[in-house]
Amino acid sequence: MARKPQPHFLPILFFIIFFVSGPIVSLEAQSQAGKPQVTRIKLDVERQVGEIDPKIYGNFIEHLGRCIYGGIYDPASPLANEKGFRRDVIEAVKKLKVTVLRWPGGNFASGYHWRDGVGPRELRPRRLELAWKTIETNQVGTNEFVEFCRLVGAEPYICVNLGTGSWDEAREWVEYCNTEKGTTLAELRASHGYPQPHRVKYWALGNEMDGSWQMGHRNAEDYAKFALEAAKLMKWTDPSIKLVACGSSTFGRGWTDWNRTVLNYLRDYADYIAIHTYLNNRRNDFPSFMAATLDVEDRIKIIEGLILEAMSQTRRREPIYIAYDEYNVWYRAFEDKGLEETYNLEDALVIATFLNVFVRNAHIVKMANMAQLVNVIAPIRTTEKGLWLQTIYYPLMLFANYCHGRSLQVYVDGPAYKTETRAAVPYLDVSAAFRPETNELIINVVNRSEKETMPAEIISQWGEFEGKAIVAEVNGPDIKAENEPGVEKVRVNQSEIEIKGDRIRYQFPPHSYTMIRAKLRLPALR
Structure with a gap:
């Protein structure tokens, strides 16, 4: 986690690959003259991007502020269980369906020594x-972290210390967690009350090593050489583990060089490359804020190109993916406030657009971790008497519970608007998924307009809708609406609509995120 969010940078390198996946937006619809009033959203369940990995609905906890101490762990609280974990937090995390949980940092990881x-x-x-x-x-x-993961149903994901730490320390952490028996470290774990190995599968090779704020900061080549030796020792200790290399956490000049260098050195050992992004609305410019994740999507496509380049120079067959293992909105609360950011509706809409990006790029983005889980820039906030849910909780909850299966290509033809950096931003930001086992189509739509209802036709190009569609809408009275203890101005409203034929006509309210879940009746043969 960087100390401050970085400014946006719109790269143009590798422009040719920008349209490999994601929504196809009609250029005609983007023109300012005669733009259509009704957006057409075309879907074909056989035009698939890739399988949506449940790990894109992950999260992150760090030893920072009240995230762990006073958040998930508070043994003095009457709400804590016998292990000291808050029962109410456990239940809220379960409802969020967190699939993978990153720990111990963040910046903290670069000074953390696991034996402590x-x-x-x-x-x-x-x-x-x-x-x-x-x-x-x-x-x-380590052991308490793994216990918490088991309580909430998440896979543990550990970030090793490649700042002030050593190769041996990283390797021995893997041995302590994953070796069943027969070694001093396996016996040490057993003596601590854990005779069975934790089998931690996901391990990060340090955190944000491209950042000058990081303990042990190195340039790209020095980091990559150091991480390569750690990776070799860790995989020799347990060949089944998956390793995540440090990609960019800043996107200024030279960020592509960092990623290319890291991938070139680690292409035979890394399974993912990690990317971090925090967005902000310091300028109070709602239209530009709503368009900010278009930069995220551009960066994903550039890094995909760098991965393809690195893979062309190795004999390995296993793919390298992107882990977007820190993302959120963050700009109002820093160390003086314990990073306890209070979120509003516009922040929740940006989170929904982040998730749309991950779904649209499901072929290459296979892990994502919202930062963080409790209290610190988090969807969950605790008090002495209970907890309350921030606005950003709800889009993540809906995606994590329902948006699974296969990501679909989406064609969007509708009105757009201009920003300082974008000639045409579609008012409707769309992703879609198909679950073949249930013939369910999931459509996610963010209306970026603050004032206007956006009418749309959702057109199925293969199969017809039938029965009733379930509609879940995240919205509030205005874009600055916030939740607080006992007051939920932003929440999920659910309804049903009758559907029939090859299209759904729907009016998307201003400043809203809407999920529509609809059943399709498919022809027997194409």
């Missing part, structure tokens, strides 16, 4: 924590 956090709690050292300028008590360590 195992063994009897009363013997664990208290350390000066340099990333966020606090004291780390080490009351939550």
